[in-house]
Amino acid sequence: MVSAGQWATGPWAPADNVFVSEASSSSGLSSVANQPTVGVLALQGDVREHLAAVESCGARGIGVRRVSELESVDGLVIPGGESTTMSRLLTVFDLLEPLRARLKAGMPAYGSCAGMILLASEILDTRPDAEHLNGLDITVRRNAFGRQVDSFEADLDFAGIDGGPVRAVFIRAPWVEQAGAGVDVLARVPEGPAEGHIVAVRQDDVLATSFHPEVTGDLRVHRLFVDMVRGN
Template identity: 80%
Template sequence: MLGDVNQPTIGVLALQGDVREHFSALAECGAKPVGVRRVSEFDAIDGLVIPGGESTAISRLLTVFDLLEPLRKRLRDGLPAFGSCAGMIMLASEVLDTRPDAEHLDGIDMTVRRNAFGRQVDSFETDLDFAGIEGGPMRAVFIRAPWVERAGSGVEVLATVPHGPAAGRIVAVRQRSVLATSFHPEVTGDLRVHKLFTDIVRKG
């Protein structure tokens, strides 16, 4: 732990996507959020959030700014990370329905299908039971969201779609200190996923 254990420094990858919303949620959970755009800034954080946005754009910018391999190394070395929506895609070990030149970070042993729920007009909300989080169902917002088609043997499934055509699809997972959701907890005001991640970071 680099900073105060009660106020860990959590970076938010600030290349593209909904950075500000994650900043606000992390601060409310007692963390110190900082933007990350340079390799040197990886050394000053206890954990990292990869926000929603456009996964192929994030992939391209990671490459342009020479962040891709350093971030892969930090994840291999145990850096706690949380990815929402596009962040989930970036953390996958395999991505379906993406550009052939798109890169990913191999943070979780899973296969993710990009835009699995459809286009922007197919965005929706539903209530999810989320394993390990108390307080009843969580309202989840899905916007051009992915889902997990394969979760490796070391991956814990935390939530699945409860009903409808996509019933049973995996939408939240954890492997060791890396967490991913295909929905956007940063936009609902429900801080429980961010609190879970902040606690993961505190435990190192």
């Protein structure tokens, strides 16, 4: 297993400046209500892109890979990556139980792709020892759309987001097999072999998408989440 020390010094470790970007450190924190602090779990995935997106929506963004950083945020983005690797790293960095506790206490969270998988209450086609956060009453299927060569884009009608369809980029993405009674379904695949499958959900202050909004330049999903954090 990768140790925390190996991860922190290895080639996959984010640069130090990923944790508080120049934009957040220079802008100043006016108030929690006006500029909430939104963390991005910085173990794997598009950390910089998510930080840039939440800051463009008016939040102060910080990377999170320590319990002290997790405790300092008003909401958390869990980016894409490889879900079983991310679950192991949560354990290595002693973040698994503190993150579960903060979710249970009502911290807003947004998971994209692997983040959706980690937030689920049940995961199909995963390792038997894989951990998850149980933050959403959903059953997800990993790599539901196939291999990376089968990745694709689609325009989605997204409930709660104005301004026309949301362009969604799916990369070895999951989908939601089943959503509990308290879960709002926000978007489904509109056509093709996967037509009708659920790819965006919300339950209270937890949001998840199968796709990667951070790669398109469309800030509407991140703006929705930052507004959720402000309203919490």
